[in-house]
Amino acid sequence: MRQLFFFILTCAFLQTKANEIKVSKIANLPEKLYETSGLAIFDNKYLVTHNDGGNKSEVYILNFKGELLKTIDVDEAKNIDWEDLAQDRFGRLYIGDFGNNLNKREKNVIYILRAGFIHDKNERVNADKITFTYEDQKKFPPNKENLNYDAEAFFWKNDSLYILTKCRSKPFSGISNIYVIPAKTGKHKAQKIGSLQFCKTNWQWCSVTAADYDIERNELTVLTYSKLHVFSGFKGNKFWNGKYRSFNLPTIKQREAICYAGKNKWFLTDEYRRGLGGGNLYKIQLK
Numbered sequence: 001m002r003q004l005f006f007f008i009l010t011c012a013f014l015q016t017k018a019n020e021i022k023v024s025k026i027a028n029l030p031e032k033l034y035e036t037s038g039l040a041i042f043d044n045k046y047l048v049t050h051n052d053g054g055n056k057s058e059v060y061i062l063n064f065k066g067e068l069l070k071t072i073d074v075d076e077a078k079n080i081d082w083e084d085l086a087q088d089r090f091g092r093l094y095i096g097d098f099g100n101n102l103n104k105r106e107k108n109v110i111y112i113l114r115a116g117f118i119h120d121k122n123e124r125v126n127a128d129k130i131t132f133t134y135e136d137q138k139k140f141p142p143n144k145e146n147l148n149y150d151a152e153a154f155f156w157k158n159d160s161l162y163i164l165t166k167c168r169s170k171p172f173s174g175i176s177n178i179y180v181i182p183a184k185t186g187k188h189k190a191q192k193i194g195s196l197q198f199c200k201t202n203w204q205w206c207s208v209t210a211a212d213y214d215i216e217r218n219e220l221t222v223l224t225y226s227k228l229h230v231f232s233g234f235k236g237n238k239f240w241n242g243k244y245r246s247f248n249l250p251t252i253k254q255r256e257a258i259c260y261a262g263k264n265k266w267f268l269t270d271e272y273r274r275g276l277g278g279g280n281l282y283k284i285q286l287k
Contacts, residue, residue, distance in 0.1 A: 020247065020286055020287050021228065021247040021248070021249075021284060021285070021286055021287065022284070022285050022286075022287055023249060023250055023268075023282055023283075023284050024282060024283045024284075024285075025280050025281075025282055026064070026065065026066050026280075026281045026282060026283055027065055027066030027067070027280065027281050028066070028279060028280055029062075029066055029269065029279050029280060029281055030060075030066075030067075030068045031279075032051075032060075032068075033049060033051065033060060033068075033269075033279070034051075034271065034272040034279050035051040035052035035055060035271050035272070036049045036050070036051060036052075036256070036257055036269040036270070036271060036279070037049075037050060037051060037052040037082060037083055037084070037152070037256045037257055037271065038050050038082065038083065038084045038085035038095070038096070038210070038256075038257050039085060039210070039212075039257035039258060039259045039267060039268070039269055040085040040086070040087045040093060040259050041087075041259050041260070041261065041267065042061075042087075042091070042093075042118055045063070045064070046061055046062065046063065046069070046118060047061070047062040047063070047064065047259070047267060047281075048060070048061055048062075048085060048093065048118065049062065049085070049257060049269060050079075050082050050085065050095065051079070051082070052081070052082065052083070052099070052256070052271070053079060053080055053081030053082060053083075053099050054079065054081075055079055055082075056073070056079065057073065057074045057077040057078055057079045057082075058071055058072060058073050058074065059071075059072050059074060059093075059095070059113075060072075061118050062281070064267075066280075066281035070118065070123065071123060072117065072118070072120075072123055072124065072125055073123060073124045073125070074095070074111060074113070074125060074127050075124050075125060075126050075127065076126070076127070077095075077097075077111050077127050077129075078097075079097065080097055080099070080105075080109070081097060081098070081099025081100065081101075082095055082096065082097050082099070083096050083097070083098060083099045083151060083152040083153070083256070084096040084151075084152060084153050084154050084210055084211070084256075084257070085257075085259075086154050086155050086156045086161060086212075086213075087156060088156040088159075088183060089156075089215055090115055091115030091116060092112055092113065092114060092115050093112070093113040093117070094110050094111070094112055094113075094154070094156065094161060094183070095110065095111040095112075095113070095127070096110055096151065096154050096163070097109040097110065097111065098110070098151045098154075098163065099150065099151070099152060100149055100150040100151065101150055101168065102141055103137075103140070103141035103142060103147045103148075103149045103150060103168065104140050104141050105140070105149075106133065106140050107131050107132075107133065108131065108132050108133065108151075108190075109129060109130065109131055110129070110130040110131075110132070110154075110161065111127040111128070111129055111130075112127060112128040112129070112130065112185065113125055113127055114128075128185045129185060130161075130181065130183075130184070130185055130186065130187075130188060131186075131187050131188070132181050132187070132188040132189065132190045133189060133190065134149055134179060134189075134190045134192070135179075135189045135190060135191055135192060136192055137149050144169065144170040145169050145170065145171070145173075146169060147167075147168040147169045147170065148165050148167055148168065148169055148173075148175060148176075148177055149165060150165060150166045150168050151163050151164065151165050151166060152164075152166045152208065152209045152210060152256060153166070153208050153209060153210045153211035153222065153223070154211060155211045155212055155213040155220065156183055156213065157213050157215070157237070159182065159183050159184075160180050160181065160182060160183055160237075161180070161181050161182075161183045162178060162179070162180050162193075162211075162213075162237065163178070163179045163180070163181070163190060164176050164177070164178055164196070164208045164211055164222065165177045165178075165179070165208070166207050166208050166209065167203070167206075167207060167208075172200065172201075172202075172203050173197070173200050174197050174198060174199045174200035174201070174203075174206045174207075175195050175196070175197045175200075176195060176196045176197070176198070176208040176222075177192055177194075177195050178192070178193050178194045178195065178196065178239070179191060179192050179193070180193055180237065193237060194238075194239075194240065196208075196222070196240065198224060198227070198229065198246075204225050204226065204252050205224065205225070205226050205227070205252075206224050206227075207224055207225060208222055208223070208224060209223050209224060209225060209255060209256040210222075210223040210255070210256055210257050210258045211223065211258075212258055212259045212260050212266075214260045217232070217263065218232065218233075218234070219231065219232040219260075220232070220234075220239050221258060221260070221266065223255055223256075223257075223258045223268070224255075225252050225253065225254070225255055226248065226249055226252045227246055227247060227248060227249060228246070228247040228249060228258075228266070228284065229244070229245075229246050229247075230244070230245045230246070230247070231243070231244055232245075247286075249284075253270045253271075253273075253276065253277070253278050254270050254271035254273055254276070254278055255268060255269075255270045255271075256269075256270070256271060257269045257270075258284075261283065264285060264286035265283065265284065265285050265286075266283070266284040266285075267281065267282070267283060267284075268281075268282045268283075268284055269281050269282070270282075
């Protein structure tokens with residue numbers, strides 16, 4: 001039997017640095033990207049994003065000024081609930097269609113776009129496909145206290161994809177389970193390897209909405225609506241066994257997309273919400 005790890009990030013462990021992070025707005029995103037929900041960086045000069053579920057099955061290529069350069073249709077793909085992007089060391093892009101607000105989905109999908117697709121003159125690209133189910137989900141939906149099969153975050157590491165769930169349990173527990181599947185086409189069972197709990201008091205503070213892994217520095221960033229959580233110095237997939245830092249972000253917003261821009265630097269986008277603003281591209285940097 002696999003040994004599961006549960007890392008509870010209580011107030012005693014949080015290393016919140018209120019004055020060590022700078023968030024700078026770069027630009028208003030184009031109006032069609034009002035529900036930006038994933039972000040990846042390509043060739044150190046382009047950003048790739050997409051919209052949330054129910055929108056077109058398209059990815060959008062931006063420059064670092066937030067200007068839209070190209071729209072690419074993902075052929076024979078459906079945007080049921082696209083939630084995040086991941087990229088491997090070969091330049092392949094993974095689109096996570098695993099949003100599952102009601103925990104009713106019996107099949108989750110990840111689309112794989114080949115390396116270099118953004119340079120094609122053709123504005124349409126074919127995708128390979130992964131389908132997966134969670135090894136421990138038996139009911140669709142499960143009981144209210146076990147509503148933890150929604151996901152908005154994943155990342156690639158060592159030929160595997162790691163999926164972090166978004167807690168919707170009632171009462172709210174704040175637990176984000178970590179699952180792993182092979183980063184290759186086919187049907188897979190997502191295996192649970194551990195859990196994180198950033199808090200258990202308020203979904204606006206500790207719901208996991210995006211993640212990115214820095215291959216070069218062996219560092220993982222997990223985004224919530226209000227904080228940036230950074231894990232480093234770990235071995236293998238025991239992300240909780242290492243240095244942990246947490247940083248407050250100004251004002252709670254619909255933040256659902258992040259990617260590394262270098263050492264202690266990230267790009268971030270938020271969704272537009274009437275009366276709340278958003279729909280912008282930001283640069284985050286540790287001071």
